[in-house]
Amino acid sequence: MQTDRTPSENPDVCVVGSGVAGALVAYSLARRNHDVVLLEAGRRFDLAERGRQLEEALRPSRDINDIWDMGGERDQFTSSGDIYYGLNNTRVKAVGGTTLHWLGITPRFHEKDFEMNTRYGLASDWPISYEDLRPYYAEAEEELGVAGSSDNPFAPPRETGFPMPAFPPSYSDSLFADACDDLGITMHSVPQARNSETYDDRSQCVGFSICIPVCPSGAKYSADVHIRKAEEHGARVIDRAPVQRLDHDSRGERVEAAMYATPDGARHRQTADRFVLACGAVETPRLLLLSTSDTYPDGLANSSGVVGNYFMDHPIVSVTAELDQPTNQEPIGFHTRESHQFYDHDDPTPGSIKLVFDNHNPANPAEMAMRGGDSGVRGDLTDVLTGDSWGDAVLEKMRGATPNRTVRLFASPEVLPRQGNTVELDRSKTDNHGNPVPDITFSVGSHGRETMAHCREIQRDILDELGATVVSESSLENPRVASHKMGTTRMGVDPDTSVVTPELRSHDLENLFIASSSVFVTGGAMNPTLTIAALALKLADYIHSDT
């Protein structure tokens, strides 16, 4: 239990946010003897709590957001775009951040993702290339512990193998294999930050099958791993210390202090030589927008006016179908086969697609038994009248749902950055500290819509070939999102159209840096976190060499 939450005396670097981005910057600098303090809004969760969290996650009475204490006044938000954006389902505020809850799939972006304008005349290029990030991708894979294999013919070039062997295909993957073969679709392994063997003193995956929202064994990487390592190297982590605003010097050239609140109601002022914001792609722009001054009435680092613009996420396109044979009877919490065959494209639109062969298992005996045999909340509604069953009756109901005969395909399509997709401040609503809450506007443009339709065509072709009967399809109009928040403080060389330089330094303030997917210029269709990690390690190298 932390009691001293007073500021550190003149540290070299103050990092705000302890997700994978902040944790890696802190660790990489502390390891090289920089004096680092890290301010984190959420609390610490002890490793010994994970079993309790597992039980809570399976119990019908708990909402998934309760597992990591998300929600309430602290986390209020507004969603005002075409598509409802359920922000709190997409993030965790705690030491370790959203990786505590994530799935852990860690592909690299492809070369094309950095060159969308040059190749297709779409959006903008990144000011850095795949080659610039390539060594950092390898380092990130080592740090997170990625299991993978070189069986993917569509993957971008890599210099070394993966730190761990890939997870073998599931039984349900094998059912897709013939159909994909006939259609000329290549299936391959999935790089993921999950231990296929003991790695970095963490357990091999033991198959609790509940990676989202919590891995009880620690086999799934989460950023609390690097928080512990950073602390071992002398970094100081202050939890429950949400930064309220950043103050700058009289000339508006440097950040002087991060003002943070503590649970006792006190406010503190943390000074440092350098500041790294790593609050994710919603809270990072929000903090900048909250930090107004006479010099910067539109918020800090915002002379371009684009802080909060170009917000991106990947809409999910999924299809569930039934076969007349058992499919994925033995559950596992992650998927083991994907196809990146539809990633690199020749024409601009439809854009990149990442296709996922899910290990779908709707039957979860503990949860079903606790719900009286209902497989979902809908069944619970009639319990008031009929009462739940237990004993032999519940077993009969559960047997009706097994063996599992469902298969499911997922895809994430590329969407382009749109200036009108934003994170702004909603001044009509405040959080527990009286600050305006984030207001998210999210919609999918025509490129994204066409790409989503292409995903659906491919999925239907595969299921047709498989002879499966489609039972449900996700809405293309109102899709769920993959929780890959990106954009909002984009990098670029032009201070009029971007927020940070290719080195991730603010164009406006010389000692302010950003480590987050908020700096992404475009979002590809790959999961973002390995790229976040690679950028964080690159930033730490830059800060190290710049001191």
Added chain:
Amino acid sequence: MELTRRDAIIAAFAGGGVTAFATFGQTEGLLQSRNETTELGDAEMRTLVATAEVIYPSAISGIETFVENYISALPPSQQGLVASVTDELRSHTRNVRGRDFPNLSIGERNSVLRTMGVDRVGSDAYGTLPERVRYYVVNQLLYGVYTSPTGSRLVGIQNPVGHPGGYESYQNHPENPQSDAD
């Protein structure tokens, strides 16, 4: 299908916050928490076993040993909460039936639970008595048994969600549930 001591221990490990399968260096463990247990007495344990006899399928044997091992391996704080709600169930039963819960027939126990409305309410750790009985007694016992392979094998699943059964099983051909449930 016989419940084993191993089933109970693994279920409680998984539910009890003990990262026994990791090499985190966390040593807080099952045996330690068992030795520290004081609140849960014989009467509560008998009541829990008597409830399990109602809510577990009849194909399961070895219930008493399973429940004893599972409940006594829960972390002490959780065990204390289970014990106190169990006591409330006992006094409620004495009030309405004039006898202690375990001394009733299985049919009568079933009727006590249903008359209280335990089958009609959601489970809520902070709710009314039926909601708490659902949370700390009924669902705790169901969680224990159906995150253990012996329970899940009754529906043909070797490695249920919530059970650290080794990750190989997801690669296997699904087995016929009936042939497993012997």
